Amino acid sequence: MALQSDQHLFEAKFDELLTEMTERGLTDPDLVDAYKRLREVLVYNVTGGKKNRGLSVIGSLRELLPPSQLTQDTVQRALMVGWCIEMIQGFFLMGDDIMDGSVTRRGQLCWYKKDGIGLDAINDIVLLEASVYRLLRRHCRTQPYYxxxxxxxxxxxxxxxxxxxxxxxxxxxxxxxxxxxxxxxxxxxxxxxxxxxxxxxxxxxxxxxxxxxxxxxxxxxxxxxxxxxxxxxxxxxxxxxxxxxxxxxxxxxxxxxxxxxxxxxxxxxxxxxxxxxxxxxxxxxxxxxxxxxxxxxxxxxxxxxxxxxxxxxxxxxxxxxxxxxxxxxxxxxxxxxxxxxxxxxxx
The missing domain is CATH 1.10.600.10 (Farnesyl Diphosphate Synthase)
Incomplete structure (x- = not known):
């Protein structure tokens, strides 16, 4: 769906968003452990798939807009929205695995099956979904399509x-x-x-x-x-x-x-x-x-x-x-x- 270069841009965007979503943990001692947990949840559950859904946002936008309108800001927002969709996918799959009693997902143990996680994964699922709307607000609030x-x-x-x-x-x-x-x-x-x-x-x-x-x-x-x-x-x-x-x-x-x-x-x-x-x-x-x-x-x-x-x-x-x-x-x-x-x- 996306240009080859979009895959590299997309991967790089996740690292940037990961830092952004967990940066408060560096400055708020009360929440540092919670933000560490959020970081683990994101890395383990959002990054391992084929990423077709997320890449489809920038790929589709390239088909819908002329190159002159694809500014750097527009591309970066499309990459961010793509990752928000991957995060929605991540929290769906985490819940699905618990309900189905699944063992593996994307070639690794399901999150809830990891030592020390269990049904605490339910809160991780809610946390992952909530993070989506924080990103959308931060990056798209001033846009006409928000x-x-x-x-x-x-x-x-x-x-x-x-x-x-x-x-x-x-x-x-x-x-x-x-x-x-x-x-x-x-x-x-x-x-x-x-x-x-x-x-x-x-x-x-x-x-x-x-x-x-x-x-x-x-x-x-x-x-x-x-x-x-x-x-x-x-x-x-x-x-x-x-x-x-x-x-x-x-x-x-x-x-x-x-x-x-x-x-x-x-x-x-x-x-x-x-x-x-x-x-x-x-x-x-x-x-x-x-x-x-x-x-x-x-x-x-x-x-x-x-x-x-x-x-x-x-x-x-x-x-x-x-x-x-x-x-x-x-x-x-x-x-x-x-x-x-x-x-x-x-x-």
Whole structure:
């Protein structure tokens, strides 16, 4: 999404923001330990990912504004907003890991699993979110798009947390495993709200506001395309949870054990026989390795990898049509750059 040089600028910006967010700890002896903790939380939970969301802000802005309007201040603010989105991502993942009982994230132990952390991580999550709004106020308060950005951050966070609620209620309602709750409609609702809004519409919408594009129609057009990309991204994530290499993805998949309403199980339910459904019901959502292995064997029998790759191709073709239909006044490159980043990825 971004120029190669943007990656270097983005990395450098984090070090600058880290100093800024924790500098008070150097001058206030009462808070020095708390700011040290904040620094640890930021470094451990915000920096380890692919950073596609954060980089998409400056990358999209470069497509939306002519070079003459991309002043140094504008670029620096875009980098800062990008890191704010990465921080939102960080606090989502920290909470998600606790709720799912995950062990690893981005190739390292989940934060709450580290010695001496445990459920104190809940306060770290709240602290991380609060830090976002301090940065936005400090750097964007005088900008004409400031209120739009605040409303965007609030709305996307709210929608994503609604999506997480749907996910949790479907995964284990009152601790019971009930595959009748799973459907493609329910799955798409979870994906739309839990992932698609914050992963794809969020950074582009932020860039659009920074570029002075406030039109509700233009934002709705972008949303149509980006939510579709987000749906495919999550389906791809579900596939990699089961079929990805943990060495490459940086995490050990747990969707089967966690009784998640994933694309694989929903698709399997659509194509399997009653006998196979009975087998699935006996094994899905169980923690033991034998049950997980049986579910994966069932997926292979149903040729889920073949069905997934067929879906991937159809999704890419649909995206081309959506771009032609809805991106009449927006650069197509904003959306095609996302496609290049995610299609055929392996982590």
């Amino acid at each position: 209120v739009h950005l605040l409303e965007l951050f609030n709305e996307i966070t709210f929608l994503s947390e609604l999506g997480q609620a749907l996910d949790l209620m479907t995964a284990a309602p009152l601790g019971q495993i009930d595959l009748s709750l799973f459907s493609m409609q329910k799955y798409k609702a979870i994906v739309k709200y839990k992932t698609a809004f914050y992963s794809f519409y969020f950074p582009v919408a932020a860039a659009m506001y920074m570029a002075g594009i406030y039109s509700e129609e233009e934002h709705n057009n972008a949303k149509q395309i980006l939510l579709d990309i987000g749906e495919f991204f999550q389906i791809q994530d579900d596939y990699l949870d089961c079929y990805g290499d943990p060495v490459v993805t940086g995490k050990i998949g747990t969707d089967i054990q966690d009784n998640k309403c994933s694309w694989l199980v929903v698709k399997a339910l659509e194509v399997m026989s009653m006998k196979q459904r009975t087998e699935l019901e006996a094994c899905y959502g169980r923690k033991d390795e034998a049950s997980v292995a049986k579910v994966k064997e069932l997926y292979n029998t149903l040729q889920m990898p073949t069905l997934y790759h067929k879906y991937e191709e159809e999704s890419y073709q649909r995206l081309q049509k959506l771009i032609a239909q809805h991106a009449r006044n927006l650069p197509h490159s904003v959306f095609l750059n996302f496609a290049k980043t995610i299609y055929k990825r392996n982590k």
